[in-house]
Amino acid sequence: GAVVSQHPSWVICKSGTSVKIECRSLDFQATTMFWYRQFPKQSLMLMATSNEGSKATYEQGVEKDKFLINHASLTLSTLTVTSAHPEDSSFYICSARGGGVGNEQFFGPGTRLTVL
Amino acid sequence: AQSVSQHNHHVILSEAASLELGCNYSYGGTVNLFWYVQYPGQHLQLLLKYFSGDPLVKGIKGFEAEFIKSKFSFNLRKPSVQWSDTAEYFCAVNAGNNNDMRFGAGTRLTVKP
Numbered sequence: 001g002a003v004v005s006q007h008p009s010w011v012i013c014k015s016g017t018s019v020k021i022e023c024r025s026l027d028f029q030a031t032t033m034f035w036y037r038q039f040p041k042q043s044l045m046l047m048a049t050s051n052e053g054s055k056a057t058y059e060q061g062v063e064k065d066k067f068l069i070n071h072a073s074l075t076l077s078t079l080t081v082t083s084a085h086p087e088d089s090s091f092y093i094c095s096a097r098g099g100g101v102g103n104e105q106f107f108g109p110g111t112r113l114t115v116l
Numbered sequence: 117a118q119s120v121s122q123h124n125h126h127v128i129l130s131e132a133a134s135l136e137l138g139c140n141y142s143y144g145g146t147v148n149l150f151w152y153v154q155y156p157g158q159h160l161q162l163l164l165k166y167f168s169g170d171p172l173v174k175g176i177k178g179f180e181a182e183f184i185k186s187k188f189s190f191n192l193r194k195p196s197v198q199w200s201d202t203a204e205y206f207c208a209v210n211a212g213n214n215n216d217m218r219f220g221a222g223t224r225l226t227v228k229p
Contacts, residue, residue, distance in 0.1 A: 041224075042222070046218070049216055059216075093160070104165060107152075107160040107161075109159040
């Protein structure tokens with residue numbers, strides 16, 4: 001199946017700093033990428049949807065100035081958590097969808113962010 | 117807006133027991149339905165999916181799910197669970213040609229050896 005990678009797999013940062021998370025589709029071109037957030041023992045919450053070359057569409061309640069998403073190529077999307085605070089600590093998961101049939105999304109392994 | 121409900125938060129079974137996890141969604145149009153599994157410490161993996169055709173879908177590892185349109189349901193089943201099936205199971209719905217996918221809250225399955 002299609003492979004999606006995320007880097008880093010985990011990151012610890014100080015409050016007030018910014019953190020960038022990369023999401024890559026390794027063997028297919030992802031026309032659309034999605035960013036989710038998963039709190040401990042809870043489900044995935046969609047944060048935003050990004051299409052290559054255009055601005056991301058954010059879900060209600062998600063601050064676009066805090067969670068900057070860039071989808072500059074068909075294989076790479078980045079999520080930057082700006083001025084991170086302890087409440088931003090979470091598991092961030094990306095998924096990617098190609099242009100083929102089926103609307104299937106392929107998920108990355110996730111990035112655990114801990115803000116001290 | 118579409119939503120997904122998983123009624124069982126935590127299910128505990130003994131090995132060889134049969135499993136059925138409920139999933140209901142609220143959306144009146146065409147939907148694509150998915151079940152994902154998340155083993156401890158691992159990322160989401162697709163178990164099975166339904167787009168159209170036969171409403172009884174067979175997936176990996178002996179799982180199957182049945183789409184019942186009149187009940188807006190897509191329940192996951194397995195006739196005989198194994199200890200290795202211990203994981204978190206998520207139902208997800210993607211409405212027609214919309215981009216986004218909505219996930220249920222998840223059901224934690226614990227299988228006792």
